[in-house]
Amino acid sequence: MTPALNGSNARPAPSGTRDVLPDEMRELREMTRVMVDLLDNAGYGEVRTPTLEYERAMAGAELGPSAAYRLIDEHGDALVLRSDMTVPIVRVAVTRYETDDLPLRFSYLARAWRRVKPRSGEAREILQLGAELIGSEPIDAAAELLALCGEVLSSAGLADWQIGLGDARILGELLEASGASDADSRALLEAVRDQDLVTVDALAKELGVPQAATIARTRINGDDLEGFDPVGIGINPDSAAWSDLTTVVGALSPEFRTRVVLDLGLAPKIDYYDGIVFEAYDPAIGRALGGGGSYDALMRAFGSSASGFGFALDTELVHAAVAGEERGEGS
Amino acid sequence: MSGDRLTIAIPRGALMVEALDCLERAGIDTAEVRSNDRKLHFPDVGIVTVRPSDVPTYVESGAADLGITGKDVLVEQSYREFVELADLDFGGCTMVVASIAGDPDPMDVAAARLGVIRVATKYPKQAGAWFAAHGKQVEIVEVKGSVELAPLTGMADGIVDLVASGATLRENGLVARDEISTTTARLIANPVSHRLKATEMDRVAALMTRA
Numbered sequence: 001m002t003p004a005l006n007g008s009n010a011r012p013a014p015s016g017t018r019d020v021l022p023d024e025m026r027e028l029r030e031m032t033r034v035m036v037d038l039l040d041n042a043g044y045g046e047v048r049t050p051t052l053e054y055e056r057a058m059a060g061a062e063l064g065p066s067a068a069y070r071l072i073d074e075h076g077d078a079l080v081l082r083s084d085m086t087v088p089i090v091r092v093a094v095t096r097y098e099t100d101d102l103p104l105r106f107s108y109l110a111r112a113w114r115r116v117k118p119r120s121g122e123a124r125e126i127l128q129l130g131a132e133l134i135g136s137e138p139i140d141a142a143a144e145l146l147a148l149c150g151e152v153l154s155s156a157g158l159a160d161w162q163i164g165l166g167d168a169r170i171l172g173e174l175l176e177a178s179g180a181s182d183a184d185s186r187a188l189l190e191a192v193r194d195q196d197l198v199t200v201d202a203l204a205k206e207l208g209v210p211q212a213a214t215i216a217r218t219r220i221n222g223d224d225l226e227g228f229d230p231v232g233i234g235i236n237p238d239s240a241a242w243s244d245l246t247t248v249v250g251a252l253s254p255e256f257r258t259r260v261v262l263d264l265g266l267a268p269k270i271d272y273y274d275g276i277v278f279e280a281y282d283p284a285i286g287r288a289l290g291g292g293g294s295y296d297a298l299m300r301a302f303g304s305s306a307s308g309f310g311f312a313l314d315t316e317l318v319h320a321a322v323a324g325e326e327r328g329e330g331s
Numbered sequence: 332m333s334g335d336r337l338t339i340a341i342p343r344g345a346l347m348v349e350a351l352d353c354l355e356r357a358g359i360d361t362a363e364v365r366s367n368d369r370k371l372h373f374p375d376v377g378i379v380t381v382r383p384s385d386v387p388t389y390v391e392s393g394a395a396d397l398g399i400t401g402k403d404v405l406v407e408q409s410y411r412e413f414v415e416l417a418d419l420d421f422g423g424c425t426m427v428v429a430s431i432a433g434d435p436d437p438m439d440v441a442a443a444r445l446g447v448i449r450v451a452t453k454y455p456k457q458a459g460a461w462f463a464a465h466g467k468q469v470e471i472v473e474v475k476g477s478v479e480l481a482p483l484t485g486m487a488d489g490i491v492d493l494v495a496s497g498a499t500l501r502e503n504g505l506v507a508r509d510e511i512s513t514t515t516a517r518l519i520a521n522p523v524s525h526r527l528k529a530t531e532m533d534r535v536a537a538l539m540t541r542a
Contacts, residue, residue: 198517
């Protein structure tokens with residue numbers, strides 16, 4: 001390669017951020033334009049919110065991804081660089097709309113800034129595309145947004161996308177019924193979230209709830225759900241979590257169901273997801289392209305009893321998956 | 332990640348033979364891997380051989396669906412994303428704090444006189460956490476190998492290292508002063524493969540863990 005214009009590369013972009021040059025930008029812009037149009041045509045109007053928000057206005061923000069950057073303005077007010085779009089959109093919904101306006105549907109294509117773990121190679125700045133549905137009946141909302149997320153992934157040019165679907169409440173309900181202490185339950189759920197199944201096995205045995213370890217390891221193809229016996233792995237079939245989950249799967253199209261893996265150990269990576277939760281995958285990429293779920297707890301933190309459901313995709317990962325599929329990876 | 336066939340990352344070095352034995356139990360032919368020490372990539376049987384500390388990297392990226400490496404490596408690289416599937420119950424070792432044999436312990440002398448203990452280790456995260464939990468100030472000196480040399484040359488007052496029998500410590504005139512943790516070989520999985528290749532992964536993992 002010939003040297004850079006200034007003869008050196010000593011002026012890098014901050015770690016976890018990068019420049020996008022015209023060839024890639026052209027592809028990204030075309031891909032995101034199709035996705036944004038699809039959401040808009042589906043009734044999810046695109047919104048834009050400020051990059052900086054008052055920290056004090058972000059109720060429940062501690063439930064979201066932690067903000068990495070704070071600054072103080074000329075009046076001494078603390079501002080945060082948003083770490084996702086869900087919290088700002090909930091702020092918009094509860095401050096700009098009335099109960100009569102429900103349900104509300106919004107979409108966005110926006111950057112967010114995250115704290116990164118040292119040396120992990122994670123992105124500090126991500127370009128997310130997503131949709132939020134506020135004030136709809138929760139199961140309808142889940143079915144609608146799962147289908148929409150699938151359409152968005154297809155529109156981006158992905159053929160082999162799949163969805164992992166779980167419910168944050170299933171293990172919680174089991175532990176509560178077992179009489180395990182809050183501290184023990186938290187430790188076990190944390191091990192589930194860390195995907196440390198060796199610790200999950202040990203704690204489940206110690207607490208006398210071996211079913212918790214079985215559930216955490218259970219993955220069921222969407223197609224096979226009908227013949228699946230939840231009682232066999234210690235799930236109460238009448239529990240709200242299980243009946244919600246099966247109702248949502250039943251509401252999906254047969255084609256969509258072939259792409260779903262019910263993962264009963266799928267733990268939300270973001271704290272505001274408190275019910276049905278899902279992740280989007282493509283076999284060409286080793287990590288989730290994004291995900292979503294219900295966030296009633298976040299709505300309550302903003303003083304609203306309406307329910308909320310949304311999803312967000314990392315557009316650069318989706319783009320990488322498209323490129324991976326084109327190279328024949330994962331098939 | 333291709334089809335439902337799994338790619339497995341195997342650690343070169345001390346854990347390698349027993350890791351290959353595990354694969355044999357799962358019906359994977361490891362003869363070529365055992366007979367060819369220089370070759371790294373065995374696509375016919377879905378095996379890649381890498382440094383133990385690189386196993387989480389290959390698994391996190393999806394280049395390998397499954398991997399085998401020590402718990403010590405997983406703790407040190409807990410920032411990576413992988414599913415810890417099973418304890419394979421071999422390669423048992425102890426993570427110890429050690430220093431030159433004799434009384435007083437050179438680490439105590441350093442702490443008393445200089446206020447800080449210099450500790451050489453390949454495991455900066457685990458070493459730092461243990462001394463912090465015990466209220467001792469340390470300066471971690473990260474080395475990549477032959478940690479025992481550090482106190483002998485005066486570069487460090489003590490070491491944190493993994494020992495199997497303790498023979499290397501004794502050979503070098505060192506003695507273990509405290510145990511930090513025990514470690515064994517673990518089976519880890521890429522989170523996406525764990526969901527998309529669930530059936531095949533559960534089948535292989537069950538055979539590998541059957542003692």
